[in-house]
Amino acid sequence: MKTKNRPPRRRAPVQDTEGTPDGSLRPARAAAGAPGEGRRRRPGPSGPGGRRDSSIQRRLESNERERQRMHKLNNAFQALREVIPHVRADKKLSKIETLTLAKNYIKSLTATILTMSSSRLPGLEGPGPKLYQHYQQQQQVAGGALGATEAQPQGHLQRYSTQIHSFREGT
DNA sequence: TAGGCCATCTGGTCCT
């Protein structure tokens, strides 16, 4: 794990570079993607000479919207980080770590709830057994490919604990 | 220096 708290970086917007002659806003960008795939750059409408101003303007607006969209996504990631407990405060989780940890945290909470609610008090009929049955049904529907550990509530808690431990160790 | 993570740009596709 190498992710550290870093100041937010902002790449110099290419539109601030006064634009390249062809209006292709990025310098030296190779043709995209694997051969045969559909994400190739199209040449400008008037050849190497460049795009129309209106086309450039639309592209810049689109870029800005995409930036805002990604910022919202990152805000959501940050909000998620803040509700995952037991993580070292000085260490910022990466996105993939955040998602993985959140998934296992949810599963461990589910397991805890199920464990508590399935232990009936003597002589009382509560919702516990039904909840547990519902959970088991969901697991069968959604998790046919799950391993034995994954299918057990205790497995979720164990996995989450293991993950938390590894984050604490900084591994 | 290599590798991981990230922000940004970009064009294609989907949706309203």
Added chain:
DNA sequence: AGGACCAGATGGCCTA
């Protein structure tokens, strides 16, 4: 038609 969403490409920053 226009915006949202998606994914590939690129380059910067950081750590081991």
